Amino acid sequence: MAQPDVMQRLREIPFSARLPEKALTDLAAIAEIRSVPGGARLFREGEPHCCIYLLISGSIVLEMHVPGRGKVQILTIGPGDVLGWSPVVSDTVMTATATTLEDTELIEIQAGALLQLCESDREVGYFLMQQMAAALSRRLVATRLQLLDLFAETTPQQPSPL
Amino acid sequence: MNPASCGTPAANPWLAFPVQITGITDETPGVSTYELQLTDAEVARNYRFQPGQFNMLYLPGVGEAAISLSGQSESGDRLRHTVRLAGNVTHSLAGLGVGGRFGLRGPFGTPWPMEECRGRDVVAVAGGLGLAPLRPAIDAILNAPDEYGQLTILYGARTPEHLLFEQVYPDWRQNGAVVNVTVDRSLPGWQGHVGVVPLLVDRMQLPDPENTVFLICGPDVMMKYTVSSALNRGVPAERIWINMERNMNCAVGLCGHCQYGPEFICKDGPVLRYDRVQPMLRVEDL
Numbered sequence: 001m002a003q004p005d006v007m008q009r010l011r012e013i014p015f016s017a018r019l020p021e022k023a024l025t026d027l028a029a030i031a032e033i034r035s036v037p038g039g040a041r042l043f044r045e046g047e048p049h050c051c052i053y054l055l056i057s058g059s060i061v062l063e064m065h066v067p068g069r070g071k072v073q074i075l076t077i078g079p080g081d082v083l084g085w086s087p088v089v090s091d092t093v094m095t096a097t098a099t100t101l102e103d104t105e106l107i108e109i110q111a112g113a114l115l116q117l118c119e120s121d122r123e124v125g126y127f128l129m130q131q132m133a134a135a136l137s138r139r140l141v142a143t144r145l146q147l148l149d150l151f152a153e154t155t156p157q158q159p160s161p162l
Numbered sequence: 163m164n165p166a167s168c169g170t171p172a173a174n175p176w177l178a179f180p181v182q183i184t185g186i187t188d189e190t191p192g193v194s195t196y197e198l199q200l201t202d203a204e205v206a207r208n209y210r211f212q213p214g215q216f217n218m219l220y221l222p223g224v225g226e227a228a229i230s231l232s233g234q235s236e237s238g239d240r241l242r243h244t245v246r247l248a249g250n251v252t253h254s255l256a257g258l259g260v261g262g263r264f265g266l267r268g269p270f271g272t273p274w275p276m277e278e279c280r281g282r283d284v285v286a287v288a289g290g291l292g293l294a295p296l297r298p299a300i301d302a303i304l305n306a307p308d309e310y311g312q313l314t315i316l317y318g319a320r321t322p323e324h325l326l327f328e329q330v331y332p333d334w335r336q337n338g339a340v341v342n343v344t345v346d347r348s349l350p351g352w353q354g355h356v357g358v359v360p361l362l363v364d365r366m367q368l369p370d371p372e373n374t375v376f377l378i379c380g381p382d383v384m385m386k387y388t389v390s391s392a393l394n395r396g397v398p399a400e401r402i403w404i405n406m407e408r409n410m411n412c413a414v415g416l417c418g419h420c421q422y423g424p425e426f427i428c429k430d431g432p433v434l435r436y437d438r439v440q441p442m443l444r445v446e447d448l
């Protein structure tokens with residue numbers, strides 16, 4: 001049985017806002033709203049984790065450990081973002097450590113239950129995985145933009161035509 | 163835009179006026195803001211610029227560089243240019259110091275659409291040094307809060323060390339602006355946001371996208387994806403303005419250095435409405 005405002009929250013988040021009513025209802029049944037204080041660790045790099053999150057408010061930093069440099073912040077997750085998809089797209093361990101930067105409200109979904117939902121109702125699974133692919137695509141583009149180092153100082157490579 | 167219509171003191175746009183450096187502020191590595199005084203009192207009295215316009219800074223024996231105005235002193239009699247060391251002119255400028263003199267002609271180019279911003283929410287999105295040409299627009303909005311809706315400033319820099327005008331963010335917030343800052347690469351001790359600027363557009367509060375004006379200035383690729391995020395949020399293409407500063411040389415549309423399709427950026431830009439230049443943005447190497 002879904003919490004009363006889970007449905008409403010899911011409707012407000014881009015990831016789930018356009019899901020068909022059936023998919024939304026099924027998703028709400030396995031989702032839970034959580035309030036997490038700042039400084040809390042949601043999951044740790046290199047360890048398995050059971051949940052995926054949709055952020056309602058607050059912010060979360062993702063860090064990766066680099067030998068010799070320690071923890072390196074790689075991305076800040078904000079409202080509307082999907083976090084922690086590793087247990088849904090594979091059964092491997094988490095690729096980064098996630099820590100809340102402030103009081104944060106999020107929707108927590110058990111990855112196993114989500115996969116079971118996708119298996120049992122392929123139509124719902126299609127919609128959910130479509131949203132997951134879109135979220136991954138956005139994250140990939142953002143990562144590419146970071147890699148391009150757009151604000152690095154450059155000098156024009158083409159000589160003046162005059 | 164005809165420079166004369168923007169208050170250029172000279173009937174002859176080729177004529178450079180002497181200026182003196184009255185102050186230098188080091189901003190970030192390789193970037194400084196120069197405060198300049200037009201030495202001719204009458205020229206100084208008649209000089210007017212609009213947010214988004216640029217001047218040609220003329221270093222005798224070296225050359226000229228097009229540099230956007232990043233503001234003026236509170237008394238209004240001194241102009242500010244924020245300059246990154248890049249070529250011969252900017253290196254020579256850096257060698258002058260306070261009291262140094264050189265030439266200036268301008269202002270040139272199209273301004274930010276302040277009239278269209280009136281009564282609407284405004285989102286100023288900047289990347290890197292792109293915050294400099296936006297600062298006069300930000301100041302104009304914050305100086306007349308009753309005339310504009312909510313101002314949101316989204317700014318991205320390479321690292322926390324490269325954040326421009328960091329000392330004024332508290333004032334901007336104090337005056338009602340929402341200021342969200344991000345860096346591409348974090349440094350030890352950084353507690354702020356990490357990630358690219360378009361992500362901030364994806365996440366921001368946008369209660370009335372159809373009546374929100376976006377003013378964007380930064381590297382082309384950053385502007386392209388920022389525009390994409392704004393369009394996805396329901397902002398109409400005709401409410402999105404971008405600053406296409408590039409290669410400006412004569413400033414009056416004669417030399418062709420800055421030609422961009424049918425436009426000369428120096429006189430038809432640098433501020434252009436997105437829907438008018440959208441087809442050209444897709445042309446590689448233009």
